[in-house]
Amino acid sequence: MTTLPHERTATPDIPARSGGLASMPWGRLVRVALLPAAGLLAWQAMIWIFSPRPWLLPAPAQVADVLWSERSRMWFHAEATLRATTTGLALAIVVGLILAAAISASRVVDRVIYPWVIALQAIPLLTLAPPMTVWLDYSTTQVVLAMVVCVFPVIVSGVDGLRSGDPQLVRMARTLGASRAWTWRHVALPGALPSLMSGLRMAAVFSVSGAVVAEYVGGERGLGYLTQIASAQFETAVAFAAIAWLGVIGIGLFLLVCAVERLLLPHRFRSTRPTRRSS
Numbered sequence: 001m002t003t004l005p006h007e008r009t010a011t012p013d014i015p016a017r018s019g020g021l022a023s024m025p026w027g028r029l030v031r032v033a034l035l036p037a038a039g040l041l042a043w044q045a046m047i048w049i050f051s052p053r054p055w056l057l058p059a060p061a062q063v064a065d066v067l068w069s070e071r072s073r074m075w076f077h078a079e080a081t082l083r084a085t086t087t088g089l090a091l092a093i094v095v096g097l098i099l100a101a102a103i104s105a106s107r108v109v110d111r112v113i114y115p116w117v118i119a120l121q122a123i124p125l126l127t128l129a130p131p132m133t134v135w136l137d138y139s140t141t142q143v144v145l146a147m148v149v150c151v152f153p154v155i156v157s158g159v160d161g162l163r164s165g166d167p168q169l170v171r172m173a174r175t176l177g178a179s180r181a182w183t184w185r186h187v188a189l190p191g192a193l194p195s196l197m198s199g200l201r202m203a204a205v206f207s208v209s210g211a212v213v214a215e216y217v218g219g220e221r222g223l224g225y226l227t228q229i230a231s232a233q234f235e236t237a238v239a240f241a242a243i244a245w246l247g248v249i250g251i252g253l254f255l256l257v258c259a260v261e262r263l264l265l266p267h268r269f270r271s272t273r274p275t276r277r278s279s
């Protein structure tokens with residue numbers, strides 16, 4: 001007997017599988033913490049086996065004690081690094097977006113500016129720091145170096161994103177009477193956001209390196225400066241504590257960009273698994 005279309009039995013949706021521990025909110029945290037915990041255990045095992053002197057390799061407990069007992073000193077230096085890093089990252093985003101828009105929109109700008117952007121990134125950052133400390137004051141040098149080191153991924157990802165958009169949508173918007181500015185804002189830029197956010201995540205981490213390089217060259221404050229001074233004075237635990245602070249700043253900026261990405265592109269983080277349909 002022929003079955004009518006409206007009488008056909010719908011295929012039941014496949015329920016989402018339970019992932020056990022991994023599906024729980026704290027399960028992901030456990031997995032993320034496994035590698036750092038293994039590293040700390042290996043570090044402590046080296047202390048137990050080889051018993052090195054504290055100035056050569058401090059124990060994790062010593063570093064933790066420094067992080068707490070000298071928290072005011074740590075924050076004094078971390079604040080300077082964080083301020084230079086965030087300012088340089090903000091400038092890199094603004095400058096990078098402007099240059100990416102100009103390069104993707106004009107062949108002349110592409111041929112004139114893009115090669116110099118690549119050449120600037122190819123120059124080691126340590127070679128730029130000494131002359132900049134001569135031309136600029138210390139705080140400005142920090143910001144400029146942080147911007148230089150993280151503007152490249154913003155430009156490259158922005159250009160790739162703007163060029164990879166659907167040209168038919170752009171032509172359709174222009175045919176319907178939309179201006180260039182409106183088309184760029186509502187068609188080209190949203191299409192470039194996935195690629196651009198990838199570049200911003202890299203830039204958020206790279207910006208810390210730029211600020212620290214300036215502190216190594218001629219700084220009087222900052223976590224890079226503290227690491228250099230503490231190592232010279234054999235205060236290895238203090239140097240390790242400063243390095244831990246740098247890691248926290250880098251991870252914090254990375255997570256901040258990820259949070260912004262979730263706000264701008266929420267559809268990329270929604271589950272695509274089918275849900276059980278109620279009968």
